[in-house]
Amino acid sequence: MLTLTSEIRTPYHRLRAGAKLAALCAATVALFVLDSVAAMMLANAAVAGLYLVAGWRFLHAGLGLLKPVWFFVALVLAWHGLTGDLRAGTVIALRLIAAVALANLVTMTSRFDDLVEVVMWGLSPLRRLGVRTAPIGFAIVLVVRFIPVMLDKARLLIDAWRARSPRRPGWQVALPITLVAVDDAEHVAEALRARGGFDMD
Amino acid sequence: MERQVTLIALFAALIAVLGLVPKFTLASGIPITAQGMGIMLCGTILGARRGALAVLLFLGLVALGLPLLAGGRGGLGVFAGPTVGFLIGFPIAAFVTGWIMERMRGAPVFPAAICAAVIGGILVLYIPGILGMVAMLDLTVTQATLSMAPFIPGDLIKAGLAAALTAALYKARPASVLSRA
């Protein structure tokens, strides 16, 4: 669930992650500077256009990722409706949609390891101060790995429970799931060591 | 080194996974979430320094735009919301929880963890949380403090669960409880 990188190949996949992030920053700043409904509508149309370049299926996938935003859009509109400033509400809502959709576009078309590399590049000045930055990069990658794997392992464990019990598992699986997660972390640590771990930077 | 970094990453991920437990947002805009238990576990299991690092790692990923906060929120925007005090308080809370845990090395794990989680994960966390609400929601300190009342029962349950889990983990995998290693 976390590697949101889309399997649909797009022209954006080929662009450098750093360039995409820089463009995203600039565009987001611009979105916050602009302050009219017309500008925001235009911005949204432009973003939709960017998605469409990669095809309808990709646009559809992008809309799927926007799901959590609609709740806030509704909230913002309702709030501003109550306070009587619907124009401001519309601008904020449209800006939110455009900003999140743009950020998602970068996420969907960049491999996570490329993004991390950009972060590591950003951290590289710290290295001159004697800070070991390699473990930070690993830690980021590992969190992203652990989230889906933890859910997967929990699912497997619940399957193991279901194979032998008609009842739904309850709190009794909290400890087993924790153990599986901790064991997994220990295995990953060993697998890292087997291929050099952090001593290689 | 690899072990410690992987365990830190694991607990950052654990906080994120706890964010999938449905949250319930009160009128003040502050949600009741299970993530607070993740913060407590970071302290009781990983100890002060590593626990705080795990939380910082989690917050770093949130800032990078991953939707890891309860309800699938993320990005820099959340640091401008009414919960920013709690977000700042999270690593402090994990640190204090872990610090107490490490001070109470002589005591059995369960009571030590309960004590640490209540002081670090509730009392210490509420202070920046309240200050954040004062700043962002334009409340008085008294109003903000009173608005914390609904969280207390839930947070006490979370402290109990965190302590029970820590004690059970200590029994099954003592080497993985870094606060006691």
Added chain:
Amino acid sequence: MTPDSTAMGPVRLTGVSHGFGARTVLRDLSLTLSERRIGIVGRNGSGKTTLSRLIAGLIAPDAGQVTVAGVDVARDRKAAIRTVGILFQNPDHQIIFPTVEEELAFGLRQLGHDKTAARAEAHAMLARFGRADWSERPVATLSQGQRHLVCLMSVLAMAPRVIVLDEPFAGLDLPTTRALRRYLDAVPAQVIHVSHDISALSGYDRAIWLEGGGVAADGPAEATLAAYLKAMEALGDADADL
């Protein structure tokens, strides 16, 4: 011990399809499995584990129905656990509890045995495989083959009418393999056995070869396995440049 399973009704798949997202793994499969010893073979990724999980009712088919002795295993879980037991391919996916005895006793408790009885039966099963000293052992301190054996004993202890085994011998040493084989030969339950080790299936009543989402061959074990082996050897020579 349960009575001979085949008297109770077969494992029946009717028009079963199953996939993950866009990938269809099994397509419109219909099978009636009533022989006592059935082997399942096929290449990596051919859907053997998916079929096993369907028969055990752990996943519901996207289309079609799976019944075992008349029980809709995906829906009626209570009846299903008395009817089918499954050994997972990876022991680490199957073990739930931290100690060996808890792991074995769990399934027995779920069948309604009380705590003392469940423990006694767990001990009896451990003793039967010469591992009486394991009961207090934390599972994490066992080697992989030892963990595999714990999973097997947990399934066998529940004495289900149909036993689905996904690579039961992988990782077991020779004496343990032989002991298990003797046990399986004697057990009255129906055995559905997934394996890459063709020799483990010799003497079986029937074998099914899965490929490309369907059945490539099905029939008496000797004939099916010979055909599978031949095809696999031909394949091996086709990409000899590997």
Added chain:
Amino acid sequence: MTPDSTAMGPVRLTGVSHGFGARTVLRDLSLTLSERRIGIVGRNGSGKTTLSRLIAGLIAPDAGQVTVAGVDVARDRKAAIRTVGILFQNPDHQIIFPTVEEELAFGLRQLGHDKTAARAEAHAMLARFGRADWSERPVATLSQGQRHLVCLMSVLAMAPRVIVLDEPFAGLDLPTTRALRRYLDAVPAQVIHVSHDISALSGYDRAIWLEGGGVAADGPAEATLAAYLKAMEALGDADADL
């Protein structure tokens, strides 16, 4: 490809002991492994995996020393990963990354290859095993045998001087097993191969039988394996009541 490993110095264990808590698994083991193809056999829990991890430097011995081509593998990790590669017994313990290509490329990056080179080599390895289409696949969507192959390819891609394989064939289908065997026959590296499948070790230069914390037999593969097989069969008959 790396030059023939045996020219570079053998795997040497000197007075090695290792245990977990109170349980001693290997006791005062001294071995010099210089043959090109070495098999390790022994019962479940006899310490084969422990020995593999010691040789790969993943655990440090409680007493004694393990060196490979002069490198103290537990201490000098940087030299160790160029020297020894290990295939874990359980693929799920080995896989770190969410996609196949990342998993393969990781070790290559660790060897200092730049990103583009690492990716290209990962693709070449996938193509070599006829799995070019896997590079973008999430590892979680592969079957167990397929994940096992991913682990193998990741180890082989790093072209270490010594390859330690802990049950490499368990769960692989016949054509893949054959392809891997051909690959291993041709690879110049030294291979240390742990297996319960005796036939997988036929033709090897040497075999070592572990038992009771030490070496029960050691010598030319044919002789050692025959002795092991015979002892295991005798054991099987001893507890025939199982």
